[in-house]
Amino acid sequence: xxxxxxxxxxxxxxxxxxxxxxxxxxxxxxxxxxxxxxxxxxxxxxxxxxxxxxxxxxxxxxxxxxxxxxxxxxxxxxxxxxxxxxxxxxxxxxxxxxxxxxxxxxxxxxxxxxxxxxxxxxxxxxxxxxxxxxxxxxxxxxxxxxxxxxxxxxxxxxxxxxxxxxxxxxxxxxxxxxxxxxxxxxxxxxxxxxxxxxxxxxxxxxxxxxxxxxxxxxxxxxxxxxxxxxxxxxxxxxxxxxxxxxxxxxxxxxxxxxxxxxxxxxxxxxxxxxxxxxxxxxxxxxxxxxxxxxxxxxxxxxxxxxxxxxxxxxxxxxxxxxxxxxxxxxxxxxxxxxxxxxxxxxxxxxxxxxxxxxxxxxxxxxxxxxxxxxxxxxxxxxxxxxxxxxxxxxxxxxxxxxxxxxxxxxxxxxxxxxxxxxxxxxxxxxxxxxxxxxxxxxxxxxxxxxxxxxxxxxxxxxxxxxxxxxxxxxxxxxxxxxxxxxxxxxxxxxxxxxxxxxxxxxxxxxxxxxxxxxxxxxxxxxxxxxxxxxxxxxxxxxxxxxxxxxxxxxxxxxxxxxxxxxxxxxxxxxxxxxxxxxxxxxxxxxxxxxxxxxxxxxxxxxxxxxxxxxxxxxxxxxxxxxxxxxxxxxxxxxxxxxxxxxxxxxxxxxxxxxx
Numbered sequence: 155x156x157x158x159x160x161x162x163x164x165x166x167x168x169x170x171x172x173x174x175x176x177x178x179x180x181x182x183x184x185x186x187x188x189x190x191x192x193x194x195x196x197x198x199x200x201x202x203x204x205x206x207x208x209x210x211x212x213x214x215x216x217x218x219x220x221x222x223x224x225x226x227x228x229x230x231x232x233x234x235x236x237x238x239x240x241x242x243x244x245x246x247x248x249x250x251x252x253x254x255x256x257x258x259x260x261x262x263x264x265x266x267x268x269x270x271x272x273x274x275x276x277x278x279x280x281x282x283x284x285x286x287x288x289x290x291x292x293x294x295x296x297x298x299x300x301x302x303x304x305x306x307x308x309x310x311x312x313x314x315x316x317x318x319x320x321x322x323x324x325x326x327x328x329x330x331x332x333x334x335x336x337x338x339x340x341x342x343x344x345x346x347x348x349x350x351x352x353x354x355x356x357x358x359x360x361x362x363x364x365x366x367x368x369x370x371x372x373x374x375x376x377x378x379x380x381x382x383x384x385x386x387x388x389x390x391x392x393x394x395x396x397x398x399x400x401x402x403x404x405x406x407x408x409x410x411x412x413x414x415x416x417x418x419x420x421x422x423x424x425x426x427x428x429x430x431x432x433x434x435x436x437x438x439x440x441x442x443x444x445x446x447x448x449x450x451x452x453x454x455x456x457x458x459x460x461x462x463x464x465x466x467x468x469x470x471x472x473x474x475x476x477x478x479x480x481x482x483x484x485x486x487x488x489x490x491x492x493x494x495x496x497x498x499x500x501x502x503x504x505x506x507x508x509x510x511x512x513x514x515x516x517x518x519x520x521x522x523x524x525x526x527x528x529x530x531x532x533x534x535x536x537x538x539x540x541x542x543x544x545x546x547x548x549x550x551x552x553x554x555x556x557x558x559x560x561x562x563x564x565x566x567x568x569x570x571x572x573x574x575x576x577x578x579x580x581x582x583x584x585x586x587x588x589x590x591x592x593x594x595x596x597x598x599x600x601x602x603x604x605x606x607x608x609x610x611x612x613x614x615x616x617x618x619x620x621x622x623x624x625x626x627x628x629x630x631x632x633x634x635x636x637x638x639x640x641x642x643x644x645x646x647x648x649x650x651x652x653x654x655x656x657x658x659x660x661x662x663x664x665x666x667x668x669x670x671x672x673x674x675x676x677x678x679x680x681x682x683x684x685x686x687x688x689x690x691x692x693x694x695x696x697x698x699x700x701x702x703x704x705x706x707x708x709x710x711x712x713x714x715x716x717x718x719x720x721x722x723x724x725x726x727x728x729x730x731x732x733x734x735x736x737x738x739x740x741x742x743x744x745x746x747x748x749x750x751x752x753x754x755x756x757x758x759x760x761x762x763x764x765x766x767x768x769x770x771x772x773x774x775x776x777x778x779x780x781x782x783x784x785x786x787x788x789x790x791x792x793x794x795x796x797x798x799x800x801x802x803x804x805x806x807x808x809x810x811x812x813x
Contacts, residue, residue, distance in 0.1 A: 240298070240311030244271060248279050257311055260293065278309070290314065326388035330423040331431040332371075333439045334362070334381035337416045337447035343378075354408075358415060361407055365400045369393065390423060390452075394462070398450045401463040405448065416448035424455040444601030446616040446780075459603045464766060464780070474627070480613045481631035487594060487610055488517055491569040494524040495560055495590070497582050499575035501532045501725055504685065505620045506574040507540060508649030509596065511642055512625035513571050514553055519634050525553055527560045527582050534726040535692065536652070539685045540645060547641050557583040564590060569610070571596065574621040576614060577604045577777075596628075597621055598653075600768060602777045616779070619665040622649030626668040643677035648685050655733060659781055692727055699723070699731045699746055706800060707807070709742035710765070711735050715749060717792040723748035725756050729784065732758040743767060745803070747795055755787045755795045766806070773802040 175197055240257030244250050248271040258266055261274060271278045277291045281300060288301050293311075297318045301310040336358065343351045355378065362381060366373035369392065372384040385393075393400075401417055408415040420439025422431040434453045441459060442451040449463030488494055494517035498506030510526045517524030533541065545551050555563070560583065564570070570590040572581060576597045581587050587606065594611045598618040618624050626646050629636060650669055654661045657669075673679075698721075703713040713731060715723060728746050735744035743761040750756045757774065759767035761781050768783045776785020787795045 238313065240309075240313075242266075242309040242311070244282075244307050244309070246307070248272065248282070250274065260296065260298075260311070260313070262294065282309075290318075326386060326391075328387045328423070328426070329428070329431065330385045330387060330390050330421060331428070331435045332383040332385065332422075333420045333435045334383060335418045335420075335439055335443065335447075336379040337418050337443070339379035339415065342413050342415055354413060354415075358404065358408065361404055362400070365403070387423060390421065394452075394460075398462045401448060401450065418442040418447045419450040421450065421452040423452065441601055441603075444614055444616070446600050461769065461772070464600075464769060477624075477627040478631045480611070481628040482633075483611055484516065484594065484613075484628060485520055485632065487569055487592070488520045488522050490567075491522065491592065492565055492567040493563065494522050494569055494571060495527065495564055495586070496524060496571045496573060497527040497560070497586065498573050499577075499580045500529075500582055501534065502528070502537060502574075502582070503534070503649075503726075504536060504540065504645075504652040505622050505649035507537055508645040508647075509573040509621040509625040511544075511550070511645045512622065512629055513573060513596070514550075515629060515636070515638060515642055516625075516632060519632050519636055525555045525560065525563065527557060527586065528554050529557065529582055532582075534724055535689060536685050536726065539687075540648065543641060543681070543685075544645075547639070550639075550641060557586065560586050561589065566591065568592065569594060572606060572609075573597070573625070575599070576606055576612075577602060578606055579604060596624055598624055599777065600779060602772070617662065619660045619662065620650050620653035622646045622653070623665055623668045626650075626672060627664070630671055638675040640676040640678055640681075643672045643675040644681050647672045647677040647679070648682045651682055652686065660779065688730075692730070695721075695723060695727050696731045696734060699727075699748060700734060703735065706803060709740060710803065711738070711741045711744045712796065712799065713744070713746045714792055714796055715747065721749070722751060723756070725750065725758070725784070728756045729758040732760040736760040736762065745799060747792060747799065749792060750786070753788055755790055755792060757785050757787065757795070757799060759783045770799075770802050770806050773805065774798060 237254075238256055239254075240260060241252075241254045242250060242257055243252040250266045250269050250271060253266045258264070266274055271282075275291075275293055277293075278300075281289050281291065282302060282304070286302070288299060290297060290299050292298075296313060297315045299312040299314045301312070303309070343354060346354070359375060362373060365371070366383065369389055370385070371389060374382050376382050398419070401419075404415060404417050418439060420435045420437070420442055422434030422436075422438060425431055425434065438451040438453040438459070441453070442449050442461075445451075445461070445464060449461055452460045452462075454460070494513070496510045496513045496517075498510050502510075507526075507528075514524040514526055528541075530541070541554075544554070564586065568590065569592040570587065571594045572587070573596050575581060576595050576599065578584055578587055587593065593606055593609045594613075595606055595609045596613045598615055598621045600616045601614055613624060613628075615624055622645075629638075647669060650665060650672075651657070654665060657665065669677075699713045699715055702716065703711050706712050713735060715721065728748050728750075731746045731748075732744045735741055735746065738744075743759070743765040745757060745759050745767075747755060747757050757771070757776070759771055759778070759782075761767045763781055766780045768778050768780050771778055771783035771785045774785040774787065776783060778784055787798065790798070
């Protein structure tokens with residue numbers, strides 16, 4: 155280490171001063187040698203003193219440095235050996251070369267040196283091989299955050315057990331808000347005397363109070379048909395594991411009392427704000443009710459929704475009062491618009507086209523121009539026959555337009571009415587949907603997670619057989635005199651007949667009322683049968699699918715197209731095959747898989763009601779009804795799609811009700 159006088163900022167000025175002094179002494183020698191001699195002696199004394207001072211400073215500095223180095227070395231050794239952080243050195247063969255005492259104590263061993271990492275902790279070697287710098291693992295019931303230094307073959311272990319326990323405790327104790335609704339309370343209690351109604355209230359309240367007490371839930375009845383519950387995440391997890399058995403309990407116990415009450419529960423969780431919790435809970439409840447009730451919806455902060463229940467077929471709960479109110483509201487919206495554009499879902503079926511024609515009639519009755527968006531390249535054989543019949547009626551056919559035409563004629567004052575779907579990804583033209591500010595949704599499917607944003611009016615009734623049935627009721631309540639021609643009435647009737655499989659599935663009294671009204675307006679049932687006729691080629695293709703049918707479990711049939719064949723099937727044939735399988739003896743649920751194009755595999759599912767195929771299809775990103783559902787899988791082989799389907803079916807059967 156350089157001495158004090160060897161530092162550049164000291165050394166060079168000092169040398170310059172000494173040099174000047176020496177020159178001055180030489181000059182003195184020339185003129186007065188006695189004074190010069192004295193100067194030499196003085197300069198020598200100064201240099202001696204400077205040298206002595208330099209040695210002293212250097213010695214003191216070396217002593218200080220040696221002491222500090224020792225202390226630092228000592229601290230480093232003690233920290234390495236005593237600090238509560240584990241350190242491990244290993245070689246290329248994953249044998250331990252050295253560990254500090256803290257890490258050894260964590261393994262309850264005297265020494266770990268020389269042992270293989272595979273023997274000490276299996277999780278360590280895969281961790282080192284992965285391309286991660288840090289990971290949390292469990293060793294001897296303790297949680298460690300491991301930091302990996304691959305170049306040095308060094309591992310650091312930080313004990314984070316208490317931190318994780320605190321985090322888990324925080325997560326478990328986060329507040330959860332639940333809104334509970336008695337789906338059909340008004341219908342059940344309508345016309346009952348006060349004593350009977352009070353008895354029903356007491357019975358239901360008793361069931362819910364017992365459930366709340368057993369699970370540590372605070373429950374408060376806020377109205378005759380509503381409850382509010384406060385719980386935490388830990389209790390919610392427990393209820394999820396039990397698949398919300400309270401749904402079955404209320405349904406079964408009230409059935410014993412000769413009534414049939416069901417619950418819908420909307421749950422908000424995962425956010426600290428009570429306001430946001432309330433919004434999530436209400437949104438979840440709306441979703442559960444929109445799907446037919448008798449189920450639980452849990453809306454998560456990532457936008458995903460978990461569903462439990464929904465095992466029963468929804469009872470018909472809509473009233474004619476609601477249909478009349480919706481009809482009047484729709485009339486007002488149409489009256490305030492400059493034109494009406496109607497759009498169904500991609501690859502439209504009879505219900506989609508029929509209901510679109512019905513809404514077109516509503517627009518015309520209210521003296522507004524109406525147009526139906528149709529892609530003629532995306533229609534099946536049955537709809538093609540309907541369109542051929544429509545072409546013979548020039549006034550009606552002139553109302554059908556393409557996507558581009560719809561985009562061109564739409565204005566800020568136009569209204570878009572979406573029928574037979576509520577999912578933006580399924581409409582014929584999503585660009586048109588995004589462009590329009592005024593949107594109305596009319597649908598009979600159970601509401602899914604995906605929904606059209608901010609519609610002016612929503613008329614969703616999962617209790618209806620078809621959207622055509624809903625539209626027919628709206629037509630009945632139009633205040634102006636209504637004249638329908640044969641093809642308009644027949645199109646609506648065709649939608650009802652196709653969706654109910656000729657009045658055999660999802661058919662209520664209102665379905666027959668709507669069919670009767672359309673028949674009175676001139677609907678031709680013979681023409682409907684012509685629309686529904688099947689081509690021989692379709693029959694043969696359907697037979698091929700049925701030929702390759704296996705039983706997954708008793709009553710569950712799965713038909714699959716030949717994986718080695720490049721043959722494509724349209725969605726109608728796949729759906730018809732599922733319907734045909736369901737008509738077979740001993741089959742309670744049918745599933746059919748076939749390739750629709752190079753990238754897409756279509757799956758149709760049907761059941762008699764004992765198995766909720768909607769939940770199974772929702773697990774595969776599809777949807778539908780309890781007895782009728784479908785989905786599409788992208789970029790999979792038929793065998794891979796079958797494996798995913800079987801897994802979803804087994805999870806449903808084992809889990810009961812979870813989607």
